[in-house]
Amino acid sequence: MLGIMAARSAMVSTRSADQTAGPVELWSLREDVLVEDGLDRDRLVVVSRWGEIVIDGADPLVRESLGRMSLGPISLENVRAGAKNILEWANVHRVLAQLSGSVVRSLNLPDEGLLLSAVPVTRHATLDLVDVGRTLPLRLSRFAALRTEGAELVVESPLSEYHVVLHQQLACHVVTALSGVSSIERILELVRAGPAVVASLVRYLVATGVVLVGEWVPGLDSPAKARFAEDSDPTLQRWSHHELLFHSRSRMGRFGGQTGAVFPHADALPSPELVKPVRSGRTYALYRPPMADVIASDPPLTQVIENAGWPAELTDRQLTGEQVGELLYRAARIRSVQSEAAPTDVRYATSDRPYLSSYGLHELELYVSVHNCADLPRGTYHYDPQRHTLTLVNDSPAELEELMASARVAAKTTSQPPLLITMTARVARSSWMFGGIGYYLTLTHIGALQQVLCLVANSMGLAACAPAVDPGDVTDTALRLDWPAEVGVGEFIVG
Numbered sequence: 001m002l003g004i005m006a007a008r009s010a011m012v013s014t015r016s017a018d019q020t021a022g023p024v025e026l027w028s029l030r031e032d033v034l035v036e037d038g039l040d041r042d043r044l045v046v047v048s049r050w051g052e053i054v055i056d057g058a059d060p061l062v063r064e065s066l067g068r069m070s071l072g073p074i075s076l077e078n079v080r081a082g083a084k085n086i087l088e089w090a091n092v093h094r095v096l097a098q099l100s101g102s103v104v105r106s107l108n109l110p111d112e113g114l115l116l117s118a119v120p121v122t123r124h125a126t127l128d129l130v131d132v133g134r135t136l137p138l139r140l141s142r143f144a145a146l147r148t149e150g151a152e153l154v155v156e157s158p159l160s161e162y163h164v165v166l167h168q169q170l171a172c173h174v175v176t177a178l179s180g181v182s183s184i185e186r187i188l189e190l191v192r193a194g195p196a197v198v199a200s201l202v203r204y205l206v207a208t209g210v211v212l213v214g215e216w217v218p219g220l221d222s223p224a225k226a227r228f229a230e231d232s233d234p235t236l237q238r239w240s241h242h243e244l245l246f247h248s249r250s251r252m253g254r255f256g257g258q259t260g261a262v263f264p265h266a267d268a269l270p271s272p273e274l275v276k277p278v279r280s281g282r283t284y285a286l287y288r289p290p291m292a293d294v295i296a297s298d299p300p301l302t303q304v305i306e307n308a309g310w311p312a313e314l315t316d317r318q319l320t321g322e323q324v325g326e327l328l329y330r331a332a333r334i335r336s337v338q339s340e341a342a343p344t345d346v347r348y349a350t351s352d353r354p355y356l357s358s359y360g361l362h363e364l365e366l367y368v369s370v371h372n373c374a375d376l377p378r379g380t381y382h383y384d385p386q387r388h389t390l391t392l393v394n395d396s397p398a399e400l401e402e403l404m405a406s407a408r409v410a411a412k413t414t415s416q417p418p419l420l421i422t423m424t425a426r427v428a429r430s431s432w433m434f435g436g437i438g439y440y441l442t443l444t445h446i447g448a449l450q451q452v453l454c455l456v457a458n459s460m461g462l463a464a465c466a467p468a469v470d471p472g473d474v475t476d477t478a479l480r481l482d483w484p485a486e487v488g489v490g491e492f493i494v495g
Contacts, residue, residue: 022196026073125161137214137226158248160209250440271348287325314495316415321375356448363429372418399478410467423490446490
C-alpha cells in the first residue's frame with residue numbers, strides 16, 4: 001500500500017492550494033462514548049470502552065461542552081467564549097484530560113472539512129503538540145501501517161496511542177511523502193498547500209507517534225544523514241513490525257475497535273457449523289480405548305509432565321492404528337455438545353473436548369498425515385472429532401513426501417517420523433463470535449491442544465514434539481484447504 005500511495009503523493013493536490021492560514025483544531029468524543037447525568041447536578045457519568053468514568057465538578061460549561069462534543073467536532077475557542085471566568089475554562093481542560101482516552105482531536109480546513117483525526121485507542125492517551133522545525137528530518141515509523149477503513153485511510157502503529165484517520169487526499173499525500181526521509185520544506189515542494197497547513201499536519205502526525213523527528217548527522221566526506229532514535233532503540237530492535245502490531249491489536253489496551261465476545265457478524269451471518277462437514281472419501285473408524293482401563297494403567301500426571309520434553313530421537317518406527325485412535329480419542333474427541341445463548345439472545349453450538357477452548361468455541365480442525373502406520377494406508381486424512389473417524393483427503397505420494405520431509409527437518413531427525421498432525425483454524429468459527437482477538441485466541445487454543453497431545457503421547461510411551469517450523473503453503477494444497485477461510489496454524493509430530 002505504501003508503494004501505491006507514494007505514487008499518488010507525486011500527484012499535485014488541486015485543493016488547499018491557496019491556504020495560507022493554519023487549519024482549525026476541533027475536539028469531539030469517540031462514537032462509542034455515552035454521556036449520562038449523574039446522581040446530582042455536579043456529577044456526570046461518561047460510559048466508554050474503558051468503563052464508567054465519573055466526572056465531579058460538572059458545571060454547566062462542562063455539560064454543554066461534552067454534550068456538543070458527543071454530536072461532533074467542536075472548536076474549544078467557541079467554548080471559551082462561554083466561560084464566565086478562568087476557573088470555568090480550566091475546569092473544561094481538567095475534564096478533557098480526565099477523558100483523554102475518549103477524546104478525538106481533529107484538524108479542519110474552513111470550507112473544505114476535516115483533514116485528519118487522531119482517535120485514541122488507549123485509556124490515558126495524550127497528544128502533546130510541539131512545533132517541528134522546517135528542515136528537521138522526518139520519516140514514518142517502521143512500525144506504522146496504512147489501511148483503509150470505509151472510504152478513508154487510517155495510519156496506525158503499535159507504538160501509538162492513536163489511530164490517525166486521513167479524511168482528505170492532502171493528508172494522504174503528506175503521509176506518503178514521509179515513507180522516506182523528508183522534511184516540511186521538502187513536503188511543501190510536493191503538495192500545493194500553505195506552510196501552516198503542512199506544519200499542522202506534521203505536528204499531529206509527530207504527536208501521535210506515527211512520524212518520527214530525527215537529527216542530521218554530518219559526514220566527513222559525504223552529505224549529512226538522518227538519524228532517528230527508533231532505529232537504535234535496543235528494545236524496539238527486538239520486535240518485528242508485524243509481531244508488535246499483532247500483539248498490540250490482540251490486547252484490549254491498544255486496540256481501537258470492538259473486542260471480546262461481541263458477535264460482530266451475528267446479525268448478518270449464521271453461526272458456523274460446530275464440526276466441519278465430512279468430505280467424501282475413504283473413511284476409517286478409529287479405536288476407542290476404554291477410559292476405565294486408561295485411567296487404571298496411566299502413569300501419574302506429575303510423572304508424565306516431568307518426562308515430557310523434546311525427545312532425544314524421533315524414529316520412523318511403525319505406529320499402529322490403535323495407537324493413533326487412542327491418541328486422538330484422548331486428546332481431541334468431542335465428549336458432548338451444548339447449545340448456548342449470548343446476552344443478545346444469539347444462539348450457537350459449543351462442544352466439550354479434552355483441550356481448552358474459550359467459550360467451547362473449538363474452531364480447530366485436525367489433519368493426520370500418515371507415513372508409517374500398520375493399519376492405515378499412507379496419505380493425509382481429516383479427523384472427525386464427533387464420529388472419531390479419519391477420512392482420506394489426499395493420497396498423493398509427492399505431497400505427502402513434502403509434508404513429512406518438512407516434519408523431519410523441524411524435528412531434527414535423520415528419518416521421517418511416522419505421523420504428522422496438522423492443525424487448522426476455521427476462521428469464520430472464531431470471527432463470528434470474537435471481535436479483534438479471534439486469531440489471538442486461536443493461537444492460545446493451538447498451544448492448549450499441543451500440550452494435551454504431548455502429555456497423552458508421553459503417557460502412551462510415544463515420542464512427540466511441536467515443531468517451530470511449518471511446511472509453508474504446501475499445507476494449503478496438500479490438505480485441500482479453502483484458504484483463507486481455513487488456514488494452517490500448527491503442527492504436531494508423533495513417533
